[in-house]
Each structure stands twice: as structure tokens, then as C-alpha cells.
Amino acid sequence: MATPDKLDLLRGTLDVLILKSLSWGPAHGYQVASTILQESGGVLLVEEGALYPALHRIEKKGWLEAEWGLSEKKRKAKYYRLTTEGRAELARRTQTWTRYATAVTRMLQA
Template identity: 50%
Template sequence: MDRMKKSDGEMLQGTLDMMILRALVMGPAHGHTIAHVIEHTSEDVLQVEQGSLYPALHRLEDRGWLESYWGASENNRKAKFYRLTSAGKKQLVLETNRWRQMARAIGLVMGE
């Protein structure tokens, strides 16, 4: 499958936020791992740039949907880890339902 090019359009901010929340369902992770989870689960169609990822992580933390702490990464380097809060879990459910409704509606319009 071809990778989505930047010219194909930027990922919508809300979509990235939702995917970050989803990536953290299995437990805390640092930014590099979050990006890798999104890329891997999308079969490398979606590429998450650091310039988008870290502002999104900070935005989600400011909203109370994530919390962070410092720890050691897999290669024993200092890294900031993020985890879902209970408010973040609730927000993920809302965003997932909204996404499914939108995807269904677009599919109907496109005749799928």
C-alpha cells in the first residue's frame, strides 16, 4: 500500500488526538513508541511527524486526557512517558463513536 504523502493532506488534528489516545489503551508509552504504534497498526500508511506528535501530546495533557512522568526507555535513556487518565478513556469512547458515525456517513455518500 502506498504511503500517504504530505500532499495528500495533513492528518486532521482531532484524528491524531484520537489515535494517540487509542495507542495508549494498552498502557503507558513514550512518544517514539506512540508514533510507532500508529504507523504499525495503519500498515505504515500513516506517518506521525514529531512536529505534530509532541504538540498533540502536550495538548492532550493540558486537557487532562493524558498524564506524563519521566522514566527509562527500552535503551535505558531518560524518556517522558504518557498514560491515559480516566477522562482520556471517556474521551476516547466519545471520539471513537463520533469517528464511526462520520465514517459510516461518508461511506453512504460515496455509495459504499
């Protein structure tokens, strides 16, 4: 697999990526980071230093809720799951982001 250039995340996009990655089902922190890397075609690398505070912050806002469970390797892991509010927030942010990105793209290609 070719390794494209890794991009630094723009501020505020991490939250929406986390929400998106959890929209497919509950996951623990490591899975969230891997999912984002994979689904972005290996472009978006989430630093652990940013990931966990972001998870906790979003959990505090009530968009995520957490539960302890066992991983496939029978390790104790903290699983995050989107709440209803989180789902609504994801929809809202996706819309905003798309409009923003479309506008920027159109401008840059004009």
C-alpha cells in the same frame, strides 16, 4: 513490506489516534508515533512537528498524564498514560468518528 501511499492526517484525528495508541498501555512519544504507523498498516505517518505539541496539549487537558522513566535502553524517557478522563474521551471520539466515517463511506458508495 509494500509501502502504501501515506495519507495526511485530517485535523482533529491525531488526538484520537494518540489516545487510542495509549489505550494499550503507557508509552513515550516515539512509541506512540511508531504504533500509529504500524497499526494503520503503514498508512498514517505522524509528523514529529505535530505529535509533540499534540501530546502536550492533550496532557494539559488532563486526558493524559506523564511520568519520567527509563526506556529499554536505559534512556530517560517521558511516558504518557491515559487518565480516566482520557479513556472516556477516547470512547466518545471513537463513536463520533465511526458514525462520521460510516456516513461518508455510505454516501461515497451510493
